[in-house]
Each structure stands twice: as structure tokens, then as C-alpha cells.
Amino acid sequence: MSITLVLFLIVVGITLVITAWAARRTKTTVQFWAAGRQIKGWQNGLAIAGDYMSAASFLGIAGLIAFNGYDGFMYSVGWLVAYLTVLFLIAEPMRNTGKYTMADVLAYRMSPVPVRSAAAFSTVAVSASYMMAQMIGAGSLIKILIPTLDTNLKPYFNWDIFGTHLDPSITMVGVLMMIYVIAGGMVATTWVQIIKAILLMSGAVLLTFLVMLHFGFNFGHFFDAIARVKDKATGLNFTQPGILYKYGQKQVFGIDLALIDNVSLGMALILGTAGLPHILMRFFTVPDGKAARASVAWAMGLIGSFYIMTTFLGFGAATLVGKANICAKVVNGACVGATNSNLAAPRLAEFLGGEFFGTTGAEFLLAFIAAVAFATILAVVAGLTLAASGAFSHDFYVNVVRTHLLHGHVSEREQVLVARITAGLVGLLSIWLAARIGATANAAALVAGVAFVIASSANLPAILFTLFWKRFNTWGAVACLVGGTVITIWLVAIGPGWTLPAVKNPAFPLQNVGIVSIPLGFLLAIVGTYIGDLVKADRLSEVTFHEIDVRAQTGLGAEPNPVAA
Amino acid sequence: MEVGKPVPAPEAPRPELARSGPPLGEEVHWEVLEQTEEFRDLVRRRFRFVLPATIFFLVYYFLLPLGNGLAPNLMKTKVFGEVNIAYLFALSEFVMAWVLAYLYIRKANTVFDSLAAKVRARAGKGA
Numbered sequence: 001m002s003i004t005l006v007l008f009l010i011v012v013g014i015t016l017v018i019t020a021w022a023a024r025r026t027k028t029t030v031q032f033w034a035a036g037r038q039i040k041g042w043q044n045g046l047a048i049a050g051d052y053m054s055a056a057s058f059l060g061i062a063g064l065i066a067f068n069g070y071d072g073f074m075y076s077v078g079w080l081v082a083y084l085t086v087l088f089l090i091a092e093p094m095r096n097t098g099k100y101t102m103a104d105v106l107a108y109r110m111s112p113v114p115v116r117s118a119a120a121f122s123t124v125a126v127s128a129s130y131m132m133a134q135m136i137g138a139g140s141l142i143k144i145l146i147p148t149l150d151t152n153l154k155p156y157f158n159w160d161i162f163g164t165h166l167d168p169s170i171t172m173v174g175v176l177m178m179i180y181v182i183a184g185g186m187v188a189t190t191w192v193q194i195i196k197a198i199l200l201m202s203g204a205v206l207l208t209f210l211v212m213l214h215f216g217f218n219f220g221h222f223f224d225a226i227a228r229v230k231d232k233a234t235g236l237n238f239t240q241p242g243i244l245y246k247y248g249q250k251q252v253f254g255i256d257l258a259l260i261d262n263v264s265l266g267m268a269l270i271l272g273t274a275g276l277p278h279i280l281m282r283f284f285t286v287p288d289g290k291a292a293r294a295s296v297a298w299a300m301g302l303i304g305s306f307y308i309m310t311t312f313l314g315f316g317a318a319t320l321v322g323k324a325n326i327c328a329k330v331v332n333g334a335c336v337g338a339t340n341s342n343l344a345a346p347r348l349a350e351f352l353g354g355e356f357f358g359t360t361g362a363e364f365l366l367a368f369i370a371a372v373a374f375a376t377i378l379a380v381v382a383g384l385t386l387a388a389s390g391a392f393s394h395d396f397y398v399n400v401v402r403t404h405l406l407h408g409h410v411s412e413r414e415q416v417l418v419a420r421i422t423a424g425l426v427g428l429l430s431i432w433l434a435a436r437i438g439a440t441a442n443a444a445a446l447v448a449g450v451a452f453v454i455a456s457s458a459n460l461p462a463i464l465f466t467l468f469w470k471r472f473n474t475w476g477a478v479a480c481l482v483g484g485t486v487i488t489i490w491l492v493a494i495g496p497g498w499t500l501p502a503v504k505n506p507a508f509p510l511q512n513v514g515i516v517s518i519p520l521g522f523l524l525a526i527v528g529t530y531i532g533d534l535v536k537a538d539r540l541s542e543v544t545f546h547e548i549d550v551r552a553q554t555g556l557g558a559e560p561n562p563v564a565a
Numbered sequence: 566m567e568v569g570k571p572v573p574a575p576e577a578p579r580p581e582l583a584r585s586g587p588p589l590g591e592e593v594h595w596e597v598l599e600q601t602e603e604f605r606d607l608v609r610r611r612f613r614f615v616l617p618a619t620i621f622f623l624v625y626y627f628l629l630p631l632g633n634g635l636a637p638n639l640m641k642t643k644v645f646g647e648v649n650i651a652y653l654f655a656l657s658e659f660v661m662a663w664v665l666a667y668l669y670i671r672k673a674n675t676v677f678d679s680l681a682a683k684v685r686a687r688a689g690k691g692a
Contacts, residue, residue, distance in 0.1 A: 070651055074630065077658045081626045087666055088615045092673075220646040227647035240641050241633035241651050259634030266630050270623075293673055300666050304659045311652075547595040553607055554681040556688055557593070 004146050004367035011199075011375050015180065018191045022184030029415045030559075032185035033100035033390060034284040037561045039190055041291040045298020048282050050193030051383040052079075052273075052299070053200060053306060054130075055137050055376050056448050061307070062348070063341030065314020067323055069231065069238030071245055072314055074262065076307035078269030080300065085274040087296045093467050093552035094283045095292035099559055101387075102280050102459065103395045106466050109544045110474040113404050116395045118481035122458040123277040123391035125485045126451045128433075130278075131384045133448035135170050135434035137342075138377040142169035144328045145346060145370035167435045174434075177381045178427035181389070182420045186285060189382045196379035197302060203372040204309040206365075207345070210352040211316035225319040238318055252509050261512050265449075268514035272452030275459030278387035287561035317344040321351050345369055385430070389422040397422070450492055453514045457521030458484030465525050467552050473541040475532025476525045483528075484521035491517055593688050601687060607680040614672055618665055625661055629654055 026032050039047065054060075057079065064072030098105040103119035143150045153168035160166070180188045215222040229238040236243050250257040273279060283292045317326060326347050327335040346369050353365030397418055402410045461480040465472040491513040496506040510516070551557055598604055632640050633651060640651040 070655075071633075073652075073655055077629065077655050078626070080659055081622060081662050084619070084622050084662055084665055087669060088619055219648070223647040237647075239647055239649055239652060240637075242637055245634070247634050247637060256634055259630070262630040262634060263627060266627060270626060290674075290678065293670060297666060297670055300662065304663060308656070308659055546599045550595050550598050550604065550684070553604070553611070554684045556598075556685050 002146075002148060002367070003364055004370055005148060007367050007371040008146055008149065008374060011371050011378075012176065014195065015176070015188075015192050015375075015378065018195070019180050019184040019188040022188035022191065025187050026183070026185040027416070028412055029100070029394075029419070031187065032416050032419050033281075033386075033394065034559075035186040035190050037285060037287055037559065039285040041286060041294030042298045043190070043194060044282055044286050044291065044295035045302065046197045047190045047193040047285075048279060048295060048299035049302040049306070050195075050197035050200070050379045051278060051282060052303060052380075053197070053376065054134060054380045054448070055141065055373055056133060057307075057310075058200060058204075058376055059137075059141070059342045059345055059373055061310045062313040062317060062345040063326075063343070064244065065311060066317035066321075066326060066344035066348075067339075067341045068244040069226070069229065069236070069315075069318065070241050071243050073311055074245075074265070075269065076310050078266050079273070080304045080307055082270040082273035083296060083300045083303065085270060086279070087293070087300070089464060089467075090274045090280070091283050091292045091296050092289040092555075094280055094463075095286065095289045096553075096555040096558045097467075097548055097551050098280075098284055100281070100284055100394050101390045102277050102463065103391070103399075105548075106462055106477055107399070108548050109466055109472070109541045110477050111540075113400050115474055115477050115481075116400050118478045119459075119462070120391040120395040120400075122454060122462075122481045122485045123395070124388055125489070126275075126277055126454045126459065127384045127388040127391070128430075129454065130276075130448055130451040131381060131388070131430050132434055132437060133451070134377055134381050134384070135173060135430055136437065138173045138374075138381070139167045139170040139434065141342065141370075141373055141377070142173070144340075144343065145366075145373065161432055164432060164436045166431065170434045171431050173377060173381060174427050174431035176378055177385050178424055180378075180382045181385045181423040181427070185419070186281075186386060189379075189386050190282075190285060192375075192382055193379040196375040199372045199375050201302060201306060203349075203369055204306055204313065207316065207349060207352065207369075208309045208312040210356060211312045211320070211348075214316075214320065214352070214355065222315070222319075226315045229318050229322075238315065257509065260515060261510055264510055264512035264515035267518055268449065268452040268456050268512060271456035271460055271514075271518060273455070275455030275463065276451070277391070277455075277459070278383040280463075281383075281387055281390065284559070288558065289555045313345050313348060316352075317348040321347045346373070381430075385423055385426050388426045389419060392426065393418045393422040449512065450488065453492070453512070453517055454485050454488045456514060457488050457517040458482075460518075461522045461525040465529075467548065469529075470542055470545045470549075471533065472525070472529050472545075473532045475535075476527075476529030479528025480521045480525035483524040484517065487520055488513060488517045598684060598688055601684065603680060603683040603687060607677060607684060610680065611677055614669065618669065622661065622665055626658060629658060 025036070030036055057075070061072060061075055064075065094105060097108055101119075102123065103116045106115045106119055150169050153172055157166050157168040157171040180192055212222070215225070223239060227237045227239050230236070231238070231243045234243055234246065245258040245262045247256055247258045252260060282295070286292050286295055321344070323339060325335055326341065326344050327337060327339045328343060329336045330347075346366055349365040349369040350362045354362035357364070393415070398410050398415055402408045458481050461484065462477045465476060491508050494507040495513060496509070496511055632654065640649065640654070642650050644650060644653055
């Protein structure tokens with residue numbers, strides 16, 4: 001048995017033990033959705049970091065920097081600064097006014113049926129796009145890093161469902177995430193995320209340390225080496241901006257296209273995080289607003305340190321391994337087949353292991369980084385499954401269909417049962433969808449970007465206006481939740497990059513659509529509100545503003561921590 | 566009752582509203598609380614920190630992509646060795662985020678929390 005397979009089985013084993021432990025603590029809805037609100041601030045900080053730093057940010061950013069130099073670092077910067085929006089405007093008010101999902105906060109002021117349905121729609125759209133990117137990435141990663149596993153799994157997952165042949169690796173990831181969430185709910189998800197965050201940080205620290213060891217801890221030498229790496233197409237060296245964003249080539253409305261694209265990406269990154277349902281959900285797991293604040297502080301420390309280290313991983317791979325040698329299959333030290341930027345961190349680990357610890361070291365470090373990447377994917381997809389099933393079961397089934405349309409009372413038992421069933425359905429659907437679109441895997445990174453844009457164009461205006469704008473009403477909320485989502489998907493669909501091969505003159509010129517869709521989302525919220533006002537559809541929302549205003553700011557009447565209460 | 570001028574029916578409380586959070590009893594009058602000096606002070610102080618801080622971090626953040634696109638030669642200027650302004654500026658974004666977060670949390674722990682506690686105490690006394 002290879003080292004990779006052993007480490008991989010250890011990760012699976014540990015997470016399953018946690019799940020078994022968590023399952024005994026998951027009986028009620030508050031336990032299933034919010035881990036009984038007993039997660040400590042620092043634990044939640046680790047879990048947020050674990051929920052947030054996806055394989056795209058670990059392998060993807062390292063790869064972007066390894067292939068394009070400095071420009072790849074832009075993502076890293078945006079992903080940290082985003083947490084200021086969360087800290088200043090979202091974290092504490094969310095904890096003070098919400099219960100289990102984002103829609104709980106909106107339904108405080110608005111008519112529950114339309115607003116919960118609309119929020120469920122945007123939540124599913126965000127989570128599904130994010131999930132697809134993770135699952136497709138997981139499938140290709142496992143095939144490359146642990147090829148024996150994929151082959152071994154084949155006999156067990158050899159199914160055709162509705163004409164789609166299931167992918168063994170994707171199916172296994174999907175089955176694991178279903179076990180965590182169905183059995184252990186938020187408790188299991190939280191601890192899987194905490195362990196992943198610790199693994200990911202250790203991996204990054206280890207690689208950073210070894211890169212610096214190689215350069216004798218001389219920052220100057222490291223940068224001299226980076227500056228010697230040149231991009232062939234632009235002639236720039238890797239410390240310089242402009243390789244990924246080719247400034248001064250094309251113009252739209254008289255403005256540099258690359259510049260607009262870059263600013264547009266930044267907007268989605270720093271505003272989108274505050275609207276990601278699986279991140280927002282984490283704030284309901286802590287005892288109070290103060291702990292929510294502390295958890296953002298912990299998360300920012302971890303996430304920031306990690307993203308600074310991405311430059312060491314990326315530049316390290318660029319200088320020590322080289323773009324030409326970063327690929328899926330290496331035979332006798334040379335690439336067979338095309339280069340693959342996702343392999344930058346694993347190949348760097350292999351190189352450093354070999355340099356300092358010989359052949360076994362190379363094998364072990366590569367296996368370790370593969371296991372870290374695998375744990376990373378598991379933690380993120382578990383959080384996404386929980387968010388999506390929260391939208392289906394808590395928002396739509398329990399609060400729209402059963403409570404308001406059928407005027408029924410839903411028992412705790414039924415709520416938890418339905419939560420588990422929807423988590424299972426979300427899992428199955430993701431496995432199937434990911435296998436189905438897996439063939440067009442080039443779109444994976446783009447799909448993940450879409451999640452941030454929908455979150456910032458649909459969810460963010462709805463949350464901010466609910467908390468801070470007195471006149472905001474149901475019409476405005478539904479307008480931005482549905483409109484923001486639809487506009488984003490539509491703009492991406494008619495833009496470049498979606499259809500492969502890329503269209504020469506797409507109807508919409510930008511790859512990153514945030515710069516158009518985010519202002520439109522806010523505009524829809526405002527216009528919708530005034531139309532709602534004109535038709536006098538919703539008079540309660542202004543009255544209830546006083547309540548949410550006081551609650552959000554002071555934590556008065558917030559959902560209690562069951563132990564304290 | 567005057568005809569043609571419908572009296573607005575007293576709004577029935579939404580079933581939803583009673584659900585989030587523990588029952589607070591009848592004595593909490595949100596609108597009254599909202600008008601208290603303590604609450605207005607809390608909102609004012611929070612606003613005075615959050616608004617400028619948000620504007621500052623948005624401007625600071627977008628200066629980076631704008632600088633890279635509009636003044637590439639300035640950003641490529643080497644500061645020491647091969648380390649250029651572009652990389653140092655990007656690193657400073659991390660420091661900026663951490664410092665602003667630290668300042669906010671310090672302020673929240675010392676100022677906002679005690680004001681919020683005062684408002685909650687008033688509610689307990691049936692403000």
C-alpha cells in the first residue's frame with residue numbers, strides 16, 4: 001500500500017470517528033444546524049478558515065502564482081480583505097438576529113413565504129456553483145494524486161444513473177460528505193473543518209519553511225530567483241504585475257478591459273464573502289455576538305497568514321520546479337503530457353522532500369500535501385451541503401410549506417428528519433451533476449467565481465438593507481435575491497469563457513461580471529422597495545425595523561446558548 | 566366610522582416574529598428603546614467607526630488593482646533587491662486588514678459592548 005493511500009485512509013478514519021462522536025450530540029434542530037451554539041470563538045475561527053479556504057485557494061492560487069507570477073496573488077489579497085466587510089457589518093448582527101440560516105434574518109422583517117423562497121433560491125444557486133467547482137476539482141485531483149484509489153473504487157461505483165456514468169472519486173467524496181452531514185450535522189462539519197484548517201496550515205507552514213531553507217532564509221535571494229523567471233508572452237518577470245491581466249491590449253467603453261476585469265473580480269471577492277450562506281451559517285454556532293466577533297478575528301489571522309504563504313508556495317514552485325515541470329505525470333523528471341497549474345503545490349512538495357529528505361521524503365511530502373488537499377475538499381463540501389439543505393428543509397419545507405402554506409406545526413423530530421433527508425438528496429444530486437458536467441471541467445474555476453458574484457449581487461444587498469435600511473421591504477428583498485441571481489447567471493452565460501472554446505466576440509465582454517451585476521443587485525433592491533411602497537404591499541417591514549435594529553445592535557433577545565439559558 | 570376612509574386594521578403580529586429568540590414578554594417596546602440616549606449613542610459611535618473604516622479599506626483595496634493597471638511602471642519600481650512596490654503594496658493590504666480588525670475589536674470590546682449592555686439593562690427594567 002502506498003504512503004498516499006495510508007495518509008488518505010487516516011484522514012478518512014479520523015473524520016469518521018469524529019462523525020460517530022458528533023452523531024450522539026445531534027438530536028435537536030439547534031444541534032443539527034448550529035452545533036447547539038456551543039462552539040467557542042477560536043474554534044469557530046478555525047472552522048471558518050476551514051470552510052473558506054477551498055482547494056481552489058490552496059492548489060489554485062499556488063498554481064496561478066507559479067504560472068503567472070505576481071498577478072495570481074490578487075485573489076489572495078481580496079480573500080482576506082473580504083473579512084473586514086464580514087466583521088464590520090455582518091457577523092454580530094447575524095448572530096444577534098438569526099437562528100439557523102440567512103433567510104431567518106430576512107424573514108424577521110419581510111413576508112416569510114416570498115422572502116424565504118427567494119432566499120432559498122439564491123442560497124441553492126450559490127452553494128450549487130461552489131459545490132460543482134469543488135466536486136469536479138476533487139474528481140480530477142484524486143485521479144492525479146492517488147490514482148490507485150480511483151482504480152480501486154471503480155468496481156464499487158460502477159453505476160449509470162439517468163444516462164450519466166458516475167465518477168468513482170467524485171462519488172466517494174460525495175458519500176463521505178453525506179455521512180458527515182447526515183449523521184453529525186453541524187457538529188461533525190465544524191470539527192472536520194477545524195481539523196482541515198490545522199492540516200492546511202501545517203502543510204503551508206512546512207512548505208514555506210522548506211522554501212526559505214532552500215534560499216538560506218535570505219529573502220533577497222528568493223526574490224532574485226523570482227525575478228529571473230520570465231513570462232515568454234509578455235517578457236515580464238514574475239515579480240511584476242501584468243502577466244495574467246494583460247493591461248493595455250483591449251478596451252471597452254474606452255477603459256482598459258484587463259483593468260475592469262481585475263477591479264470587477266476584486267468587487268466580487270471582497271463583497272461576496274459576506275453573502276456566502278455556508279460562511280454566514282457558521283455565525284449561528286457560537287454563544288453570542290462577542291464570540292462571533294472573536295471568531296472573525298481568529299479566521300482573519302489564519303486566512304491572512306495562509307494567503308501570504310501562498311506567495312512562497314507559488315513563487316517557490318515557479319523558481320524551484322518551473323512551469324514546464326508542473327504537470328500530472330512525471331516520468332524520469334520530465335513531464336508527460338500537458339502542464340497543469342493545480343499541481344504546483346504537490347510538485348513543490350515532492351521537490352523539497354527530495355532535496356532535504358531523499359526519495360522517501362519526496363514521496364512522503366507529496367502524499368502529505370495530497371492528503372491535505374483531500375481534507376480541504378471534504379471540509380468545504382460538507383459546509384456547502386449543510387447550507388444547501390438548510391435552504392431546502394429549514395427555509396422552504398419547514399417554514400414555507402409546512403408552517404405558512406399548510407398552517408401546521410412541525411415537531412423537532414420531523415425537522416431533524418427532513419434536514420437529514422434533504423442533506424442526502426443534496427449529496428446525491430451533487431454527485432450526479434458533478435459527474436455530468438465533469439466533462440467540461442475547464443469551467444470549474446469560473447463556476448466557483450460565479451458563487452461569489454451571486455452572493456454579492458443577491459444576498460449581500462438583501463442582508464445589508466434588512467439590517468440597516470428602514471424602508472426596505474419584501475418587494476425589494478425578493479427583487480434583489482431573484483434578480484441578482486438571474487442577472488449574474490445570464491451575464492456569465494453570454495460572456496466569454498463559459499462556452500468552450502471561447503467565443504471571439506461575446507455579447508458581454510467581461511469574464512468577471514461583478515462590476516455590472518453588483519450595482520444592479522443593489523439597484524433592484526432599491527427600485528423593488530419603492531414599487532412595493534407604491535402598491536402598499538408590505539407595511540409591516542417598516543414597523544419591524546425598530547425591533548431588528550435594536551436586536552442587531554445590542555443582542556437583546558438573541559437566540560440563547562442552551563447551556564447558559 | 567367614516568365611510569371611504571378605511572381605518573388601518575391593527576397589524577396582527579406575524580407568527581414568524583415570535584419565533585426567533587426566547588420570549589421577551591410584553592414589556593419590550595422596541596421603538597422606545599430605539600429612541601433612548603444609550604441606544605442612539607451606541608449606533609452613533611459604531612457608525613462613526615464603521616463608516617470611515619469601510620470607506621478607507623475599500624479605497625485602499627482598489628488602489629492596488631488600479632495602480633497595477635494604470636501606473637505599472639511605478640508599481641514595478643524596486644524598493645530593495647528585486648522586491649518591488651507592487652509586492653509590498655499587496656503585503657500591506659494584509660497588514661491594513663489586520664490593523665483595522667484589531668482596532669474595531671478593541672473598540673467593540675471596550676465601548677460598544679458596555680453601551681449595548683446598558684440598553685439591554687433598560688429593556689429589562691421595562692423601558
